[in-house]
Amino acid sequence: MSTPATTPALEVRGLTKHFGGVYAVEGCSFHAALGQVTGLIGPNGAGKSTAIDLISGFKLPDSGTVLFKGQKLEGLPPHRISRLGLIRTFQSPREWPGLTVLENVVMARWDASREGFLRGLVGLSRSQRARSAEELAGARAILDELGLADLRNERAGNLSGGQKRLVEFARIRMAEPELVILDEPMGGVNPVLGERMASAIEGFIAAGTSVIVVEHNLPFIERVTQQVIVMAQGTVIAEGPFESLRSNQDVIDAYLGEMVA
């Protein structure tokens, strides 16, 4: 795969969130570079999902900062963070079930100039219509690449769990964010589809979208990531390429234990 770049796209410093007396995330700091796939692993309850919610604006941190391309994200609502080029997925697929697969993909692209009420009433300008047509063609191409072309007129809610994951990937490709955070994309996905998802993640990098992926499937993490962050009990306990973590005693104790043994 491509050589790991070192530009920090996302920098998290001292992120903390507690619910009542439970510290879900405590002093969590890490950074993820542009142009590569960063894995985020750790046992259940390590605070990975909460960390994603805090970074993407779906939850407010108690303290700490999140910098994306040098810009502070904490306190911004989710849609503002998304518009800055950081998009996240969810642990269970969140397709728009009543819309078709193709509509799901097309509507993944947000565009203020075409989405206003008055614009809808007046009609799109010639250049806007051209852009819409271009995007429609782009959406078809993405679906074809991910093997979903035949399902494009199907309502997304009728798809299998694995197919919904792929629809989510197609939406990300359409939205073209600079960074995507994938929350357990392999959840409920069979091995054959898993291979397609691994190459889809390579497709993200090729399309200029850096990736952070939260996943329990370690062979998958080993295959797709260049850098891995290990969280346990709300904080980062180790960082490095997956190979280097195999021999890290803290990581073995907290998470890898059974796998190595």
Added chain:
Amino acid sequence: MIAYLVSVLTEGAIFGIMALGLNVIWGWSGDFDLAYYGYIAVGAYMTLVLTIGPAAPPAQYILGLSLPYPLAVVIAVGSAMAVSLVVGLIALRHLRGIYFSIVTLGAVYVMYVIAGQYVPLFDGYNGLSGLYDPMGDWFGLDFQSYQYFFLGLSLVMFVLVYLFMARVSGSRFGMALRTLREDERAAAAFGRDIYRLKLKGYVLGAGVGGFAGALFAGYLGAFNTSAWAPVEVIVLYAAVLVGGRGNIRGVALGVLIMGVLVQESTRFLPQLPGLNTMQYLDQHPQILLAVRGAVIGLILVLFLRFRPQGLLPERRFVDRQPAIEVAPRTT
């Protein structure tokens, strides 16, 4: 008979506009808004206080202007939108599903009680009256031809609102509203400002409701609290549900079935053979009203159980490009 048909069609057209407005909020944004009839009422009341002139004691109400009807309609629509903005700002912030419905039910009840109890506003439970044939004297129409004129006006307005809604439905704005209905966290993750977008849809729908209310006031010449009794309001929701939420053709069909056919056919029950000999019905006309309510309720339950998407479900964009042309492979 002709006069009867004219009145049924006029009411049907106005009712259709009401349903199209409700469809924006319930059908597209996906919020089961129970305050909707309040915006119709605001539209109707405001139209009246802006056109019927000063109150003659003991009646009392605000404003009491004698504006031209079209101008009053515009202000009435603005008023309905303003009230809906206040309700929406509160109810749409965090509440969804049944919690949103409960709060909007509370909101419409507050509106109802204020309209009924605070007499200086719209003359309490007496309500307002005295708008005679608006715009009729502009065209020198007598009573008979005015009925046709207003029927024509209502039908034209219904068609215009329908075309307006068709345009909004197919726009990216309409699609964005639907993404909120389908999964709003995903909509936010892909850049949609949920609160703002929902508010826009809410105020738009309420404005259309206010417009229908203003037409209603012009047609009836009067409006009071009995016009927004639950039995009147439920027909509106039934029409949208039976026709097909989200699909404006479905909504129009639902209005035809629930608002016109079911509503009107119960009127003819006493003439059915066997029933016409029952003097009991003549002595107790309220039974007819009850039967109507029961029929509508039964249809609602049956549809919710067996066909919740309605007769004409929302249609989706179907991409007809042949699969082979979907993406010419470069390799």
